[in-house]
Amino acid sequence: MGRQADANAHVPLPIRDGVAPSYLWLDHNPADGALAFLTRHFADVGEAVWRDRMARGEVVDAAGAVLAPDSMLKRGMRIWYYRELEAETPIPFEEQILFRDDHLLVVDKPHFLPMTPGGRFLHETLLVRLKNKTGLTQLTPIHRLDRETAGVVIFSHQEATRGAYQSLFQKRSVHKEYEALAAPLPWLTFPLVHRSRMVEGEPFFRMQEVEGEPNSESVVDVIGARGDAMLYRLQPHTGRKHQLRVHMAALGAPIMNDAFYPEALPCKGDDFANPLKLLARAIGFDDPLTGRARRFESERVL
Known part of the structure; x- marks a missing residue:
């Protein structure tokens, strides 16, 4: 598998249609030329496709030199190319820009839209859409939301100050507030704190709770009834993958339309008519550059 270039890295190919080039690092000396190696390494990409990319000058080494079909490769080289998809399912929902200054771009992400390219998604991702919409080539997400989750997410577009904002999340100095629709839990008293040890589960894309020292913590409170369901306020104090989804399922009230939990x-x-009822409602923090309190809220409603 190839890796997409970091925003800070020296890249010999420009961003194209909002998509940064990817690279493959060689850990051995291939015995044959570039075309044969790439065709063999990427079994789902045919030889004709690689020939066409090379003819367009879109397969290069770290110095930007175009690789030909018979170019010999060496261990330690990086081969740069553009990832392409023949068919990509359109995501029929739009993101909304909530705030922009010289450092940050704050966005209201819709359900179903992935954050960054990967798997079967390339152009239909929040990062690529925003690069095309804003022209900000250095755009990088400071944190992540699951594809199934909607709401507030923050991007940096200034390399010089990116680390200051990233450190807020690393130090857990950011207040995150989510909302979720799920079944009532009348036998519990709210607000409550749920702590557990979360590890990777089966299948590979799920997480699970196990015995041991807790490494995840969420505060759960009730906002009010919404028909037969209850609207909950969720505040994660840690950032484990699928944490809120796992914790709500463990309490006995899986988030509505969750296709992963409890089973x-x-x-x-994708069932576009029935999104996961989980929304990143708000993010707040003290700005590391000005010291001023900042709070950004989603305009979406579950």
Whole structure:
């Protein structure tokens, strides 16, 4: 698998249609030329495709020299190229820019839209859409939301100050507030704190709770009834993958339309009419550059 370039790295190919080039690092000396190696390494990309990319000058080494089909490769080289998808499912929901200054871009992400390119998504990702919309080539997410989750997410577009904002999340100096729709839990008293030890589960994309020292913590409170369901306020104090989804399922109230928890449902494609009822409602922090309190809120409603 290739890796996409970091925003800070020297890249010999420009961003194209909002997509940064990817690279493959060689850990051995291939015995044959570039075309044969790439065709063999990427079994799902045909030889004709690589020939066409090379003819367009879109397969290069770290210095930007175009690789030909018979170019010999060496251990330690990086081969740069553009990842391409023949068919990509359109995501019929739009992101909304909430705030922009010289350092940050704050966005209201819709359900179903991935944060960054990967798997079957390339152009239909928040990062690529925003690069095309804003022209900010140095755009980098400071934190992540699951593809299934909607709400507030923050991007940096200034390399010089990116680390200051990233450190807020690393130090857990950011207040995150989510909302979720789930079944009532009348036998529990709110607000409550749920702590558990979370590890990777089965299948590979799920997380699970196990015995041991807790490494995840969420505060759960009730906002009010919404028909037969309850609207909850969730405040994660840690940032484990799928943490809020796992914790709500463990309490006995899985978030509505969750296809992963408590059990992974058979994959039937995206049901755009029934998104996961989880929203990143707000993010607050003290700005590391000015010391001023900042708070950004989603305009979406579950």
